[in-house]
Amino acid sequence: MTVRTRADLSALPSYVPGKTIPGAIKLASNEVSAGPLPSVVRAIADAATAVNRYPDNAATDLVARLGDKLGVAPERVAVGCGSVTLCQQVVQATCTEVDEVVFPWRSFEAYPIITQVVGAQQVRVPLTAGHGLDLDAMAAAITPKTRLVFVCNPNNPTGTALRTEQIEAFIERVPRDALVVIDEAYREFVDDDAVPDGVELAKRQWAAGRDNVAVLRTFSKAYGLAGLRVGYAVASPEVAETLRKVYVPFSVNALAQVAAIASLDAEDELMARCRAIVGERARVRSELLAAGFEVPKSQANFVWLPLGERTAAFNEHCLAHKVVVRAFVGEGARVTIGEPEENDAFLAAAKSF
């Protein structure tokens, strides 16, 4: 007799993280290349002396800080072990196996995996020809079984972003018993005023009586804490409460909690870093365009090269130049914006492709 694991999981692909190759420049995981600030490292070191104790399960201080920063009541904030875990929590909070999760595709790789792991039904909606979310097609894909819709803005891996009026018109078309989750993992890199701050957009929806809008954000990207795993959701009190119920106890650890708070203390410095990355993004894109690549306008800390069948060869070429990008074979390559010299190394590789 062998152990019987769930048959429906046997065909499930595993999440494939960006590779780390010794001696190569990693532009594969949308991390910030600069290391953590000294003040953050000190906070982590101080907290390390107390790791014999469990962390605060409610992350009370962090939740209070986030509520203050965002101008929302703390009962609207739920934390998670990275926003990927919050993606899972929202599926768990809304879906049973007959229910449907609508999401754009290609988008964040975790959406289909998590939906299947939780045991709900996936409804993938292809992107537009311009590599953006097709909100008309997403609205058309909604059925009475739809409990959850992911709107990834800016979209990973294409970097495209939706404008305020597009998202608002879309929300109008979603039944109020289905939750719209705006995944804003890359919010801090947005420099186009037409792209909404999802939390402000959600507040307007709540004020208009629509409680079915939630926002996910993370400390992994702009705040440089990818290795510590902490993200947060902003939602109606009822949805946030359900997210807390499906939260695996203590999953945002004590070091992550203090590091997130120390990062909020150093927000000005971290946001200045983001602006430098945004400047580099413009430079990288314009050099790629000049070299003849198609590069959709990006509002995130990466660019997308829709290389189609040439993707695998481009990936190999970059690897030969000791630059690790994220290839989606047959579709394109996603390249994180790093420090100027890392971007120079990537550009040199790309131009010689």
Ligand code: PMP
């Ligand atoms: N959402 C999107 C769109 C992402 O790209 C990512 C990270 N790749 C996440 C969520 C999850 O990030 P984390 O779990 O590190 O917070």
